[in-house]
Amino acid sequence: MTAGDRYLKRLNDGRRVWLNGEIVPDLPSHPAFRGTVRSVAGILDLQDDPVTSRELTFTTNTGARANLAYLIPTEKEDIFRRSRSYRIWSDATFGVMSRVSGFYRAQLTGWYINRELIRSEQPHFPEKLARYYTHLRDNDLLITAAGHDPQIDRTKLASELGELYTALRIVRETEDGIVVRGAKMIATGGPYMDEIMVSPHSKKTQEEQRYAVMFAISPSHPGVHLICRESFASDNQEDHPLSSRYDEMDAVLVFDDALIPWERVFIKDDPDAIWKIRSDQLVSALSLHENIARLVSKLEFVAAVGTELAASIGITKFAHVQEKLAELYFQLESVQALLLSAEHRSKLHPLGVWVPEMQPILTAKNLGNRYYPRALEILQQLSGAGMLQVPSTLAELNGPLGPQLQNVYRGADRNAEDRVKLLKLAWELTGSGLGARHELYERFYAGDPVRTYAGQYVEYDKQPLLDKVGKRIG
Incomplete structure (x- = not known):
């Protein structure tokens, strides 16, 4: 078994x-x-x-x-x-x-x-x-x-x-x-x-x-x-x-x-x-480490869907579209870089275990509750009304009106079936009940964003920054 x-x-x-x-x-x-x-x-x-x-x-x-x-x-x-x-x-x-x-x-x-x-x-x-x-x-x-x-x-x-x-x-x-x-x-x-x-x-x-x-x-x-x-x-x-x-x-x-x-x-x-x-830093670092790894997977997925959406209707050559796609890549690369930073800056705890560096993890977590809703907004902008114009079921492409629908729903670089599948996937992410639940989840799963941002301010080691300014103006 x-x-x-x-x-x-x-x-x-x-x-x-x-x-x-x-x-x-x-x-x-x-x-x-x-x-x-x-x-x-x-x-x-x-x-x-x-x-x-x-x-x-x-x-x-x-x-x-x-x-x-x-x-x-x-x-x-x-x-x-x-x-x-x-x-x-x-x-x-x-x-x-x-x-x-x-x-x-x-x-x-x-x-x-x-x-x-x-x-x-x-x-x-x-x-x-x-x-x-x-x-x-x-x-x-x-x-x-x-x-x-x-x-x-x-x-x-x-x-x-x-x-x-x-x-x-x-x-x-x-x-x-x-x-x-x-x-x-x-x-x-x-x-x-x-x-x-x-x-x-x-x-x-x-x-x-x-x-x-x-x-x-x-x-x-x-x-x-x-x-x-x-x-x-x-x-x-x-x-x-x-x-x-x-x-x-x-x-x-x-x-x-x-x-x-x-x-x-x-x-x-x-x-x-x-x-x-519950607020122990060792515990938080080890558990949030997993959270950020998952966030990388999710942002990578959304970036892939966005890239395919743009390609499917031939709009990748436009500068404003490239800007939106680049923003998805910025999100992904930023969180991934913070994850790698936390891992490579791991420290040996007095208890004899290695612990990821906390500040990069907190930064990635706090960015995530802003990045993910924005990523969904970009998908909506890339598709426009396209997600609302797909047939109710994929099977209709092979139904009585199949030959006509194959022409209506085809993309710039793919057939109708592949494009409809992509649009249905994008809708699941951005417009469905499941998609709305995920947007809400990413906004609030770690608590009130105002408090989590304030918490990072409180915990951040600000003295090195103040020392640098002090040397310049002292």
């Missing part, structure tokens, strides 16, 4: 995934999930492929083969090994599936490396985290996370909303664990992941201690419901090349007095400890 087969088998474990008001009885066969989970299974099978296995996996101290996102980078070359692995996984989905290639596995690895950071505050954290990391690593499990509170009244703390069924909180403790109630947003990929890490993504106050809890569950955990957004998936791969294979479902987790065993409870009633481990 291949890694992909094992993954598909794991999905029918009684998880309560709600879509259109009903529980999905069989994820691998359901139209809203079938294409996506098969894509995930196909990517997992790359780990068994003799050609790609060495680039994607390593042998652990227990003798298991594990994904390179779980590798402890004790050598500088390990940073490049991890990067190559991320690119293979990201390229397999053109960068449009963000929770498969390893962001949260890399984050978990960072927590494992720096697990002693909060021992004084949370004595059991290191051992629990180590066991959890080893379990996921050796069983090749996929993990996502949910950490945002429901957006009800953002002028109030979660604790000020009363005893409504709102933000996740601890309602009582037992000998077996904690009982939690409420909801967490947004578990991207949650319906078809193996594990979900639950913890606040923003700092909680001391008044919100019962909301300051960090634990892990499987999607089938008793008392947990996954409420899906509307599906953007399609059964028609010919007319919907992306949404038929890569609709990365988002879900809200609702906890109905769910009992979380103590072994899975990493931190409770400690806002400062959670924030300390």
